[in-house]
Amino acid sequence: MNRPEQPVIGESPAFLGVLEEVSRAAALNRPVLIVGERGTGKEVIAERLHFLSPRWDQPLVKVNCAAISESLLESELFGHEAGAFTDASRQRAGRFERADGGTLFLDELASTSLAVQEKILRVIEYGQFERLGSTRMLEVDVRLVGASNVDLPELARQGRFRADLLDRLAFDVITLPPLRERREDILPLAEHFAMRMTRELGRELFAGFGEAAIAAMLDQPWPGNVRELKNVVERAVYRLPEPQAPVDEIEFDPFASPWRPGRPSGARDRLPDPAHEPVDLRAWLDAQEKRLVEAALKASGSHQGKAAERLGLSYDQLRGILRKHGIGRGRTATQSD
Numbered sequence: 001m002n003r004p005e006q007p008v009i010g011e012s013p014a015f016l017g018v019l020e021e022v023s024r025a026a027a028l029n030r031p032v033l034i035v036g037e038r039g040t041g042k043e044v045i046a047e048r049l050h051f052l053s054p055r056w057d058q059p060l061v062k063v064n065c066a067a068i069s070e071s072l073l074e075s076e077l078f079g080h081e082a083g084a085f086t087d088a089s090r091q092r093a094g095r096f097e098r099a100d101g102g103t104l105f106l107d108e109l110a111s112t113s114l115a116v117q118e119k120i121l122r123v124i125e126y127g128q129f130e131r132l133g134s135t136r137m138l139e140v141d142v143r144l145v146g147a148s149n150v151d152l153p154e155l156a157r158q159g160r161f162r163a164d165l166l167d168r169l170a171f172d173v174i175t176l177p178p179l180r181e182r183r184e185d186i187l188p189l190a191e192h193f194a195m196r197m198t199r200e201l202g203r204e205l206f207a208g209f210g211e212a213a214i215a216a217m218l219d220q221p222w223p224g225n226v227r228e229l230k231n232v233v234e235r236a237v238y239r240l241p242e243p244q245a246p247v248d249e250i251e252f253d254p255f256a257s258p259w260r261p262g263r264p265s266g267a268r269d270r271l272p273d274p275a276h277e278p279v280d281l282r283a284w285l286d287a288q289e290k291r292l293v294e295a296a297l298k299a300s301g302s303h304q305g306k307a308a309e310r311l312g313l314s315y316d317q318l319r320g321i322l323r324k325h326g327i328g329r330g331r332t333a334t335q336s337d
């Protein structure tokens with residue numbers, strides 16, 4: 001049974017453009033490649049593509065090619081006959097057979113071996129393959145959707161991905177923009193994840209995000225994209241000191257702790273020793289000041305008033321230091337909300 005389609009949130013022009021491409025591609029019975037940084041929603045988009053296609057009521061079968069060892073991937077995809085290899089006690093249909101009539105989503109496509117790529121290419125070209133340990137040709141009608149967060153043309157140039165397979169898969173390439181390039185999506189996504197977490201916790205109401213939290217979220221580069229935003233928001237909601245209060249503080253780094261273990265202490269943590277080396281006291285103090293201020297801002301979700309408090313400074317003193325180091329330029333001050 002297919003899971004019901006999950007909601008797809010986004011209203012930025014870049015994301016709406018992607019949704020349009022998806023609708024267009026869905027109607028056609030051709031392979032599609034979905035590329036984008038980690039956590040940008042490639043799987044979400046693959047699902048949407050399937051449910052908008054004429055195959056929507058047929059199986060959507062997903063395989064994460066990176067999660068299965070190279071030797072097992074082949075039998076996972078194409079199936080095997082009894083005795084085909086040591087552990088193959090019974091005959092087993094592969095995912096291509098199970099996806100017959102529907103869509104096969106090959107996630108993390110770059111992790112496949114050249115041998116598996118060759119077999120995939122044959123299914124695309126002729127719709128045919130053999131189970132491992134069999135010479136009988138099987139025919140399937142499967143639409144392939146692949147996903148990758150690495151640059152496949154570059155891998156093909158290096159000989160690590162078959163260029164002919166890439167050509168076939170790349171009939172239509174849908175590229176998901178990173179979250180930092182579609183800031184209009186940040187708040188709708190954050191609201192969505194916060195409401196879902198609120199429901200999951202059995203709470204009645206989500207009181208929204210405070211101004212500082214909103215500014216901090218809009219300011220983040222989000223290297224882990226939507227998945228990172230989801231985790232950060234869910235954690236903030238779950239950790240709310242008072243469930244009825246709005247989210248004011250956002251902790252971006254779940255590992256942030258004064259007791260964080262095993263962090264290699266670099267040279268910058270070392271106290272220089274003027275007995276053995278020349279020391280530039282002013283530069284060293286400045287560097288420490290900058291580090292501590294940045295850490296305090298991060299811990300306060302970029303709320304400058306709270307960061308000043310953490311550092312035992314007045315708000316104006318902190319502003320002076322921020323100006324000196326050019327931190328947070330171009331941002332509005334978030335003294336209170």
Ligand SMILES: Nc1ncnc2c1ncn2[C@@H]1O[C@H](COP(=O)(O)OP(=O)(O)OP(=O)(O)O)[C@@H](O)[C@H]1O
Binds near residue numbers: 043044045
């Ligand atoms: N537009 C969106 N609307 C709602 N939820 C989304 C959206 N995009 C991503 N998500 C959610 O963010 C998380 C990451 O999405 P997904 O797994 O599709 O990303 P991905 O690009 O496949 O990541 P990876 O490269 O790490 O596999 C999931 O929990 C997904 O439900």
Ligand SMILES: [Mg+2]
Binds near residue numbers: 042043107
């Ligand atoms: Mg994925």
